[in-house]
Amino acid sequence: MLQQTQIATGLPYYERWMLRFPTVQALAAATEQEAMTLWQGLGYYRRCRMLLDGAKLVAQHGFPQSRDEWLKIPGVGRYTAAAIASICFGEASAVVDGNVERVVARLTCDPATGSKLKDNSWIWADKHMVAEEPGEWNQAVMELGATLCKPTQPQCNICPIKGDCVAFQTNRVSEFPSPKVKAKVLKSTEELLIPLFGDEVGILESHDNSWWKGLSLLPLTSTFSHLIENGWTEHLGEIRYTVTNHKITAVVSYVRFDVKPGGLTWVALDEIKEVPLPAPHRKAIGLLYKT
Ligand code: SF4
Numbered sequence: 001m002l003q004q005t006q007i008a009t010g011l012p013y014y015e016r017w018m019l020r021f022p023t024v025q026a027l028a029a030a031t032e033q034e035a036m037t038l039w040q041g042l043g044y045y046r047r048c049r050m051l052l053d054g055a056k057l058v059a060q061h062g063f064p065q066s067r068d069e070w071l072k073i074p075g076v077g078r079y080t081a082a083a084i085a086s087i088c089f090g091e092a093s094a095v096v097d098g099n100v101e102r103v104v105a106r107l108t109c110d111p112a113t114g115s116k117l118k119d120n121s122w123i124w125a126d127k128h129m130v131a132e133e134p135g136e137w138n139q140a141v142m143e144l145g146a147t148l149c150k151p152t153q154p155q156c157n158i159c160p161i162k163g164d165c166v167a168f169q170t171n172r173v174s175e176f177p178s179p180k181v182k183a184k185v186l187k188s189t190e191e192l193l194i195p196l197f198g199d200e201v202g203i204l205e206s207h208d209n210s211w212w213k214g215l216s217l218l219p220l221t222s223t224f225s226h227l228i229e230n231g232w233t234e235h236l237g238e239i240r241y242t243v244t245n246h247k248i249t250a251v252v253s254y255v256r257f258d259v260k261p262g263g264l265t266w267v268a269l270d271e272i273k274e275v276p277l278p279a280p281h282r283k284a285i286g287l288l289y290k291t
Contacts, residue, residue: 001013001014001017001042001047003044003047004043004044005042005043005044009042010042013038013039013041013042016038017038017039020034020038021035021055024055024058024059025059027051027052027055027059028052028055028056028058028059028060029059030052032049032052032214033276035048035049035051035052036048036214036215036276037274037275037276039276040215040276040277040278040279040282041279041282043279045212045213045214045215045278046075046213047075048214049213049214050074050075051075053074053075054073054074054075054076057072057073057074058073065089066085066089066091067081067082067084067085067086067091067093068081070084070085078096078122079095079096079097081093082094082095082138083095083138086134086135086137086138087135087138087139088135090134090135091134092129092131092134093134094122094125094126094128094129094134094137094138095125095138095141095142096118096121096122096125097142097145098145099141099142099143099144099145099146099149100121100125100141100142100145101117101118101121101145101177102145102149102151102176102177103141103144103145103149104117104120104121104124104125105117105121105167105176105177105178106149106154106165106166106167106168106173106176106177107124107161107164107165107166107167108120108124108166109166109167109170109172109175109176110176110177111176111178112178113177113178113179113180113181114180117177125138125141144159144160144161154173156168156173183244183245184245185245185246185247186245186246186247187246187247187248187249188246188247188248188249189248189249189250189251190220190248190249190250190251191220191221191222191250191251191252191253192218192219192220192221192239192250192251192252192253192281192284193218193219193220193221193224193228193252193253193254193255194218194236194252194253194254194255194284194285194288195219195224195231195254195255195257195261195264196254196255196256196257197256197257197260197266199268199269199270200266200267200268200269201266201267201269201272201285202219202260202261202264202265202266203216203217203218203219203264203265203266203267203275203277204216204217204218204219204263204264204265205265211243211278212278214276215276215277215278216265216275216276216277217277217278217281218277218281218284218285219264221253224255224261227255227257227261228255230257230258230259230261231255231256231257231258232255232256233253233254233255233256234253234254235251235252235253236252236253236254236284236287236288236290237252237287237290238250238251238252239252239280239283239284239287241279241280241283248280250280250284252284252287254288269285269288272285
């Protein structure tokens with residue numbers, strides 16, 4: 001839940017999630033829609049599907065006991081597998097997170113960025129890890145990055161490894177890590193449609209939109225243009241949202257039908273909160289109540 005997400009944002013989701021799914025078995029028995037409904041608004045929905053798939057595997061085969069076994073669980077990558085294996089099972093596997101990358105960049109004056117810096121950090125960590133105490137070593141390096149070797153104003157004067165730190169010794173700490181090249185922001189506009197029939201709203205349950213895989217969606221006006229002439233359409237307003245480096249303006253309208261058109265699933269408006277929708281689409285529906 002906390003990948004790409006701050007603790008303050010993730011915590012209420014975690015608490016609701018643990019109330020509903022207190023055990024791996026409880027989660028493994030859930031449907032994707034149940035899980036997605038609790039996850040909606042947190043974004044990066046792939047994590048939710050992976051968690052569900054992972055829970056099913058663990059419920060079936062039990063908890064993995066080594067890094068290589070953990071790597072077989074969907075959604076568990078090199079970092080998580082190594083962290084669990086070293087901290088819980090004392091396995092000699094190094095861990096690299098963003099904190100470790102920053103420490104390595106400064107310690108070795110490594111100008112690399114992105115995946116190159118990550119690769120170099122794994123090589124450094126594998127080479128320097130204290131195999132007898134892997135959990136403590138991994139946590140120590142991560143903590144050093146989180147508490148002393150911070151992104152801004154690192155506390156070099158009280159750092160226990162300042163004698164080995166090339167950036168500190170050469171007075172170049174502020175140069176590392178090298179600044180990342182930012183992905184170009186891509187702006188676009190879309191037209192979102194809220195189909196209405198009585199007090200029901202029409203949604204798409206299956207679609208090929210990879211951003212919102214596993215969620216239900218409001219249709220785009222373009223995909224329903226052939227039906228709009230049979231209904232009464234009115235502009236509601238605009239929603240702005242961001243997905244990775246895409247900045248999207250959604251122009252929202254509703255269309256009210258006298259006869260239900262096909263191709264949609266109809267849900268009572270006062271039950272729409274039970275449907276897993278992306279946050280911008282939920283916001284779009286909220287515009288109905290502002291007119
Ligand atoms: S001396 Fe400063 S830059 Fe070097 S590892 Fe310690 S806190 Fe980081």
